[in-house]
Amino acid sequence: MFNRQSSMEKLLKHLSILGLTILTVNAMAQSFVNKTNPWPEIRKQRLNQLLPNALKAAEVDAWLIVCRENNNDPLADHIGCENAGASAAYLFYQNDKGFHSLVYSPSSESKALSELNIHDKVIAVPRGESAIEKVAEFMKQQNFERIAINSSPNNAQADGLSYTQRMTLEKALGNSFSKRLVSADDVVYEWLSIKLPAEVEIMREAAKLTAQWQIEAYKTVVPGKTTDAVLAAFLKTKMKQHGVGDAWAPDQNPNVNSGPDRGHSHATDKVIMPGDVIQIDFGIKLYDRWISDIQRFAYVLAAGETEAPEDIKHYWLSAREGGKAAFKAMKPGVRGIDVDAAQSKLMKQNGSEPVMWSTGHPVGYVAHDTGPNLGGSRGATVRPAAHKTLKAGMVFAFDGFHSWQRNDGTFKTISVEEMAVITESGAEYLIQPQQQLILIQSN
Numbered sequence: 001m002f003n004r005q006s007s008m009e010k011l012l013k014h015l016s017i018l019g020l021t022i023l024t025v026n027a028m029a030q031s032f033v034n035k036t037n038p039w040p041e042i043r044k045q046r047l048n049q050l051l052p053n054a055l056k057a058a059e060v061d062a063w064l065i066v067c068r069e070n071n072n073d074p075l076a077d078h079i080g081c082e083n084a085g086a087s088a089a090y091l092f093y094q095n096d097k098g099f100h101s102l103v104y105s106p107s108s109e110s111k112a113l114s115e116l117n118i119h120d121k122v123i124a125v126p127r128g129e130s131a132i133e134k135v136a137e138f139m140k141q142q143n144f145e146r147i148a149i150n151s152s153p154n155n156a157q158a159d160g161l162s163y164t165q166r167m168t169l170e171k172a173l174g175n176s177f178s179k180r181l182v183s184a185d186d187v188v189y190e191w192l193s194i195k196l197p198a199e200v201e202i203m204r205e206a207a208k209l210t211a212q213w214q215i216e217a218y219k220t221v222v223p224g225k226t227t228d229a230v231l232a233a234f235l236k237t238k239m240k241q242h243g244v245g246d247a248w249a250p251d252q253n254p255n256v257n258s259g260p261d262r263g264h265s266h267a268t269d270k271v272i273m274p275g276d277v278i279q280i281d282f283g284i285k286l287y288d289r290w291i292s293d294i295q296r297f298a299y300v301l302a303a304g305e306t307e308a309p310e311d312i313k314h315y316w317l318s319a320r321e322g323g324k325a326a327f328k329a330m331k332p333g334v335r336g337i338d339v340d341a342a343q344s345k346l347m348k349q350n351g352s353e354p355v356m357w358s359t360g361h362p363v364g365y366v367a368h369d370t371g372p373n374l375g376g377s378r379g380a381t382v383r384p385a386a387h388k389t390l391k392a393g394m395v396f397a398f399d400g401f402h403s404w405q406r407n408d409g410t411f412k413t414i415s416v417e418e419m420a421v422i423t424e425s426g427a428e429y430l431i432q433p434q435q436q437l438i439l440i441q442s443n
Helices: 007-017 023-027 039-058 107-115 131-142 163-173 185-192 197-218 228-242 310-329 336-349
Strands: 062-067 088-095 098-106 121-125 147-149 181-183 255-257 277-282 284-286 294-300 360-362 395-405 411-422 427-429 438-440
Touching (some): 039 098, 039 185, 098 131, 107 121, 163 181, 197 228, 294 310, 310 395, 336 395
Parallel strands (some): 062 147
Antiparallel strands (some): 062 088, 255 277, 360 395, 395 411
């Protein structure tokens, strides 16, 4: 239980929220700004260790990504073409000699790209010549049967090829060979959904900070005075002090809500009052790459209360146990929809109102990353990814749900959110899950 703070402590807290932090706080503000970014080395490992398996699983001979300046492919910095100027063609393929990466790069950028030592071969394309035409000629010489390109109606991360780029590519290939082009949906799915152990450890660190800062934020609450927006501002200050970014849209991160359900939204000026159940949905981004997605819940004790009322206790325990049921169901070979069903069964038994949200989602480079969707058992519409199976190395954010109708007719949902990585034998929490509802004292 959090005790009320002295007037001086409250003053210092609110000064910090307003950005007037003291020098000792500023001294620790660069904790991530000055750290060496591990992405360049991890990117190489992902290309060499994971991408060959992704091509095999997707049953394609090659994967082509066309990069360019200003309106680049979403996966540009995953393959080393984030600095492309004129069009460049990045080709990953397999033959009887193994896995290869070949780049046709504008001559003005080819030397710098070669020095990164990411790809097997970088071929300089003189000014006035076309990288797309050259890669098309190479693919025809290799007689590839299935060539994946980033054109997808289902996954934005696999939909980077523009209409005009595709027209140029098909013209260079010719009508007959263009029929061998297929969506890179499966390649991107198989590649992005698996995270290396080093990446999991970074996300574990992000999750730890995310949960820790939420607990610290709850300690600043003064019922009847503190607003949801002030609590959100406290967390924004924490992010700035430590040099970390937002895991999703900055205007909606963190989402602090002490009132009825509002879904993905911004924090408002609602004053936190006794009897409120407070939700903080918060995520941070480390090294401008890996993110967390954690929710923590608190209850504001009414006058005379020393513990939450029985109904609130029930809602909390129901949500917590629902999350545990989902966690226990998470293991290699299990479909996402089955993980959702494991929790849905408990929700029904415990009297929860219907909840529109899926139990969970992949998390990693973005909040809703590529991979199996942990949903579909409670709704008429099932996403195709809900039928995909979990694999070791996948990381998920998932919720324990319980929803109820409030006295004013609105609904409130406890959705305590945790993160877990799939292992060879099951799942492992990235951090200790929330076990107890946080209690905040009133006057």
